Amino acid sequence: MDTATRGRIEARLRSQREALRAEGDLEVRAEVDTARKVDDDAAPLAEMAKVIASNRNRARAEELAQIEAALQRLADDPTEFGMCEQCEEPIPTRRIELMPWVRLCIDCQQGREDDRPSAKRRHLTDYQ
Numbered sequence: 741m742d743t744a745t746r747g748r749i750e751a752r753l754r755s756q757r758e759a760l761r762a763e764g765d766l767e768v769r770a771e772v773d774t775a776r777k778v779d780d781d782a783a784p785l786a787e788m789a790k791v792i793a794s795n796r797n798r799a800r801a802e803e804l805a806q807i808e809a810a811l812q813r814l815a816d817d818p819t820e821f822g823m824c825e826q827c828e829e830p831i832p833t834r835r836i837e838l839m840p841w842v843r844l845c846i847d848c849q850q851g852r853e854d855d856r857p858s859a860k861r862r863h864l865t866d867y868q
């Protein structure tokens with residue numbers, strides 16, 4: 741990966757990190773009890789909104805962690821950044837630009853998914 745591409749990816753990671761930080765945690769409101777007194781139907785809705793907010797907050801925290809890790813790898817060892825951690829081949833720039841935090845090339849990623857016992861493809865080929 742050349743310096744210009746690396747710089748572009750670093751800039752992208754930084755701006756994604758800023759955007760996520762600026763977004764902040766969604767408010768997880770604890771209004772279920774008061775809602776129940778007013779309207780029985782509001783309670784499940786408030787509960788659902790709370791679950792959605794906390795799922796979103798968790799996804800956002802994971803995304804932030806991935807971005808932090810990618811920035812760290814970029815700082816620690818710029819020449820290794822963009823290399824697949826499994827086969828050590830360069831990951832195509834297009835893939836890196838779409839998902840700067842990826843650590844595996846498509847082949848290795850798919851291979852890993854196929855290894856999961858739940859992967860349907862693996863089950864089908866078992867019977868062929």
Ligand SMILES: [Zn+2]
Binds near residue numbers: 828
């Ligand atoms: Zn690979």
